[in-house]
Amino acid sequence: MSTADLGLPVDVPSTALFTDRYELTMLRAALRSGAAERRSVFEAFTRRLPEGRRYGVVAGTGRVLDAVANFRFDAPVLEFLEREDVVDAATLDWLADYRFTGDIWGYPEGEVYFPGSPILRVEGSFAEAVLLETVILSILNHDSAIAAAASRMAVAAGGRPLMEMGARRTHELAAVAASRAAYVGGFRSSSNLAAGFRYGIPTIGTSAHAFTLLHDTERDAFTAQVDALGRGTTLLVDTYDLTAAVRTAVEIAGPELGAVRIDSGDLLLLAHRVRQQLDDLGAKDTKIVVTSDLDEYAIASLAAAPVDSYGVGTSLVTGSGHPTCSMVYKLVARATSDDRDAPLLPVAKKSMGGKTSVGGRKWAARRLDEDGVAAAEVVGTGPVPADLADHQLLVPLVRHGEVIGREPLEAARSRHIAARAGLPLSATQLSRGEPVLATETA
Amino acid sequence: MSTADLGLPVDVPSTALFTDRYELTMLRAALRSGAAERRSVFEAFTRRLPEGRRYGVVAGTGRVLDAVANFRFDAPVLEFLEREDVVDAATLDWLADYRFTGDIWGYPEGEVYFPGSPILRVEGSFAEAVLLETVILSILNHDSAIAAAASRMAVAAGGRPLMEMGARRTHELAAVAASRAAYVGGFRSSSNLAAGFRYGIPTIGTSAHAFTLLHDTERDAFTAQVDALGRGTTLLVDTYDLTAAVRTAVEIAGPELGAVRIDSGDLLLLAHRVRQQLDDLGAKDTKIVVTSDLDEYAIASLAAAPVDSYGVGTSLVTGSGHPTCSMVYKLVARATSDDRDAPLLPVAKKSMGGKTSVGGRKWAARRLDEDGVAAAEVVGTGPVPADLADHQLLVPLVRHGEVIGREPLEAARSRHIAARAGLPLSATQLSRGEPVLATETA
Missing domain, CATH: 3.20.140.10 (nicotinate phosphoribosyltransferase)
Incomplete structure (x- = not known):
């Protein structure tokens, strides 16, 4: 055996x-x-x-x-x-x-x-x-x-939740241990299903750019996701035009939309702009998740931005240097x-x-x-x-x-x-x- | 199951x-x-x-x-x-x-x-x-x-053999994959028994400082090792005094001594000194293995030193930066x-x-x-x-x-x-x- x-x-x-x-x-x-x-x-x-x-x-x-x-x-x-x-x-x-x-x-x-x-x-x-x-x-x-990297990121994030998303950046079993160690260091959840299965760590994740690209329009993709995962889901809004995507997202899911995720660009600037747009659209409870190459310094630099949670991959699972x-x-x-x-x-x-x-x-x-x-x-x-x-x-x-x-x-x-x-x-x-x-x- | x-x-x-x-x-x-x-x-x-x-x-x-x-x-x-x-x-x-x-x-x-x-x-x-x-x-x-780090190290080492010794510096299963990747990149062997078991990679290793410290004298330790592993073994010579250890090693194993390993200190200087001493003792075929925090640059810097093989750990399994x-x-x-x-x-x-x-x-x-x-x-x-x-x-x-x-x-x-x-x-x-x-x- x-x-x-x-x-x-x-x-x-x-x-x-x-x-x-x-x-x-x-x-x-x-x-x-x-x-x-x-x-x-x-x-x-x-x-x-x-x-x-x-x-x-x-x-x-x-x-x-x-x-x-x-x-x-x-x-x-x-x-x-x-x-x-x-x-x-x-x-x-x-x-x-x-x-x-x-x-x-x-x-x-x-x-x-x-x-x-x-x-x-x-x-x-x-x-x-x-x-x-x-x-x-x-x-x-x-x-x-x-865990040491996670702890520094948790300090930088203040009370905002941290999500571990680094599985693809490290050995497939090291990734499971990394989720566990990140949880010890202060992360709240993980994208890694094996970490959920083995250690009971809460898992998160909804969709990638591929899902939007698969459909004929962004509207089709968002509709499909909301149909399947509910209005509380997180929609990824940076595949084409961010502003158009946020508008479409709220049109489809309404103000009950759980969150939007921004995965590229100047996160500080974009978070402010998207927050304003969401508020203007009446989606005041819709959260903003950011996930692009973050480390403890990038997290700290977003302290004053209207960001609700952070997803961290590479820098976490590689111990931030x-x-x-x-x-x-x-x-x-x-x-x-x-x-x-x-x-x-x-x-x-x-x-x-x-x-x-x-x-x-x-x-x-x-x-x-x-x-x-x-x-x-x-x-x-x-x-x-x-x-x-x-x-x-x-x-x-x-x-x-x-x-x-x-x-x-x-x-x-x-x-x-x-x-x-x-x-x-x-x-x-x-x-x-x-x-x-x-x-x-x- | x-x-x-x-x-x-x-x-x-x-x-x-x-x-x-x-x-x-x-x-x-x-x-x-x-x-x-x-x-x-x-x-x-x-x-x-x-x-x-x-x-x-x-x-x-x-x-x-x-x-x-x-x-x-x-x-x-x-x-x-x-x-x-x-x-x-x-x-x-x-x-x-x-x-x-x-x-x-x-x-x-x-x-x-x-x-x-x-x-x-x-x-x-x-x-x-x-x-x-x-x-x-x-x-x-x-x-x-x-593999990329291994390839650079193989270039730096010229034709001299490289041994992968990084298991203790990375996740226990990542270590097995690391041995495999290092082998693809040009390493010749690994300390990792699981890599030998799973992938047939040649395994190497003889003793650590603990083995010398366990015995009442370095002479007792070397004798025990040569008794058990033969004269062709590699003796670790930097637990106490390097010069005394090399002398003892050759006294016990004779000129058939396989190799001595140096794991600390100025490797360039020590390799020259130990080579001279081994030659003076008639152990002209006894090889010198070095293993202390090497990376591709340290390996390159030893190109002109009388070193026969390199053991690499941390920098290899962490991709050399x-x-x-x-x-x-x-x-x-x-x-x-x-x-x-x-x-x-x-x-x-x-x-x-x-x-x-x-x-x-x-x-x-x-x-x-x-x-x-x-x-x-x-x-x-x-x-x-x-x-x-x-x-x-x-x-x-x-x-x-x-x-x-x-x-x-x-x-x-x-x-x-x-x-x-x-x-x-x-x-x-x-x-x-x-x-x-x-x-x-x-």
């Missing part, structure tokens, strides 16, 4: 192959050296935010939990690994029974993060924990990049010996070159000022100071291999709004700057 | 939901207006290349063919569409039998393209052809962006009436705003100069001039709904090398410039 049988354009039977080959060759060598069972702590974190960004947004945590739960080596995968000589017979035996039995802690989804924040902490044997590196990073790096985060997954501590009860030793890469990291199993907390506003991201390896105990950021997600951190997507979305609101006001400036919180080592 | 049962972190039963909602509401309205069965021609093309790029690379065609073949509306999908009121009962009936029965022509995979090149032409009823828009664009926009193409899918012609034998009428959006396009069903050919070098991309809607008849670019991919354009991935890879070699020499300059061929309208 493979996913090809289900019509997916991929044929990969489990999450276990979303993995770099070296994870498995390290396992093979560690099983042989005897170090594979050493208790280990890996942490996912970034060394920096994308240039100019004030905060990061954790997204994908829920998908990570699914990926961990579904990380299994079934027969076709094991045959592949054997055929390609990725692993030896002893490793194949070990993999056949693979199930992650360790613990995972992490920043809850929707939380904000800063350079050095231990976003995810995976604890288990080296063997069990090392294998998860690639798929965990794939998910967090992609989804968090989209930063399509990936720079999260890494590093071994930060491991048992001092193969002994089951051996204590943990902090470890870190030491050579020059800027890729060093801080060893040790970390906690993190957000220190607040006297007004309750976040003042610093505090990361430490020792005991948690008493005044920070109630402000810790890591929550349990997996305990002894059992996923305990699942939550509705709405929870992540709400958490993000609260977390962002707890940052200093300058966090939501669109202009480039330093991370709005400094990360302190305790 | 859903993909969740297979352990995939998605739960989408067919490619039909990788679709924007408006494709289905347009279908609903067109079925009602009677225009749904009008014969239609859609074309995928770009209005421009990413800024400064000299040529585009078609990739994803093979995946498009799979997606079209697997575009089916099964019971869970139909129930979802009904529950969400995306479509009405008549549309549900129509969808239950959906199967694309039209024709698809396209630039073959690996071919180069320019602004206005009709990369894919989909012909069928409006109803059948409009539904495919989103998934076709998702695939072409993503895969072609990666251009993570998506700007391909659109436009209705360019449709029957003049609902009559089955009605002639085709060219159509195009007309309003201002820069998003206009050229109507009519197009052919494309590459005109050569007297030396056989490409001189222009010629696109037309009338008869093909005799001198261009043998240089046409569109090939049949789907005929009457049957996929006839499948080919081994190697064919696309070879085609790309040949297509690039047929361009003027300036095509392979890394510096920014105009498209190397102008697109002429015939």
Whole structure:
């Protein structure tokens, strides 16, 4: 059985192959050296935010939990690994029974993060924990990049709704995850039907220029659409002449017309002109949707325009200039010996070159000022100071291999709004700057 | 049955939901207006290349063919569409039998393209052809962006092998497609096991810093790796002190050591130093692999360094600054009436705003100069001039709904090398410039 049988354009039977080959060759060598069972702590974190960004947004945590739960080596995968000589017979035996039995802690989804924040902490044997590196990073790096862009756009949009429309600009399955991450970051709906099906995200969309061009006249097209979708539909008015189209739209649908969509031209100018025309025609409740190559700056520039909602595609699903985060997954501590009860030793890469990291199993907390506003991201390896105990950021997600951190997507979305609101006001400036919180080592 | 049962972190039963909602509401309205069965021609093309790029690379065609073949509306999908009121009962009936029965022509995979090149032409009823828009664009926009970056890197690398290592920097399934596209663009191998499993791409990878840190000493780690993977393995030498690590590596593996990998620091300087050290130690055949945040410019800057192969991650899977193409899918012609034998009428959006396009069903050919070098991309809607008849670019991919354009991935890879070699020499300059061929309208 493979996913090809289900019509997916991929044929990969489990999450276990979303993995770099070296994870498995390290396992093979560690099983042989005897170090594979050493208790280990890996942490996912970034060394920096994308240039100019004030905060990061954790997204994908829920998908990570699914990926961990579904990380299994079934027969076709094991045959592949054997055929390609990725692993030896002893490793194949070990993999056949693979199930992650360790613990995972992490920043809850929707939380904000800063350079050095231990976003995810995976604890288990080296063997069990090392294998998860690639798929965990794939998910967090992609989804968090989209959520961060979405969050900036949501700030720029003020209270106006944002619609995700980027499916055609990214890989067809990345698009589904992008819808999910955009929802966490503050978008309200998506054009992506798979995102509606899989995650319950409200879907939107009515028609493209092709629908107007298909019919002999724009009037025929609008009539057909209103007949089929009702007067509350959104008519696309920029195929031929905008002013004529708006007039025709209101003639056909009446003042109950739901909305008109403008997908090209100078949106600021056109929105004002169309609003005036709609009002003059008595369609005062008809809304204006704009959708042409928007990003957070274009959205902000329309703040004073009579626009009711924004549809965003390319810039959202490509992270608005930063399509990936720079999260890494590093071994930060491991048992001092193969002994089951051996204590943990902090470890870190030491050579020059800027890729060093801080060893040790970390906690993190957000220190607040006297007004309750976040003042610093505090990361430490020792005991948690008493005044920070109630402000810790890591929550349990997996305990002894059992996923305990699942939550509705709405929870992540709400958490993000609260977390962002707890940052200093300058966090939501669109202009480039330093991370709005400094990360302190305790 | 859903993909969740297979352990995939998605739960989408067919490619039909990788679709924007408006494709289905347009279908609903067109079925009602009677225009749904009008014969239609859609074309995928770009209005421009990413800024400064000299040529585009078609990739994803093979995946498009799979997606079209697997575009089916099964019971869970139909129930979802009904529950969400995306479509009405008549549309549900129509969808239950959906199967694309039209024709698809396209630039073959690996071919180069320019602004206005009709990369894919989909012909069928409006109803059948409009539904495919989103998934076709998702695939072409993503895969072609990666292949274009890969092609530039392959040029920069000269004959040295390139290894794709970007899985952790992009969505876990986008990563598999990225490996495939990189292979088309000239990469030789991938760290991604799913890409090996699904597409037969050679996989590579041996160990990360975590493996060294897991062991009590670097010597223990290297010994373990050589024991398990043989002397031909690649040892990662920049965890602690590079010079000491190279010495230890050769002591353990001897001059048969396959390669050392450097993943941080000044690669130009370090490659020279390590090469000298390896030669002094008698390990003259031991290769040097470099892998730290490379892009085409960094690769080019190492041309004179004693580097044997390059591993590339982030910049490859994010399209080296251009993570998506700007391909659109436009209705360019449709029957003049609902009559089955009605002639085709060219159509195009007309309003201002820069998003206009050229109507009519197009052919494309590459005109050569007297030396056989490409001189222009010629696109037309009338008869093909005799001198261009043998240089046409569109090939049949789907005929009457049957996929006839499948080919081994190697064919696309070879085609790309040949297509690039047929361009003027300036095509392979890394510096920014105009498209190397102008697109002429015939």
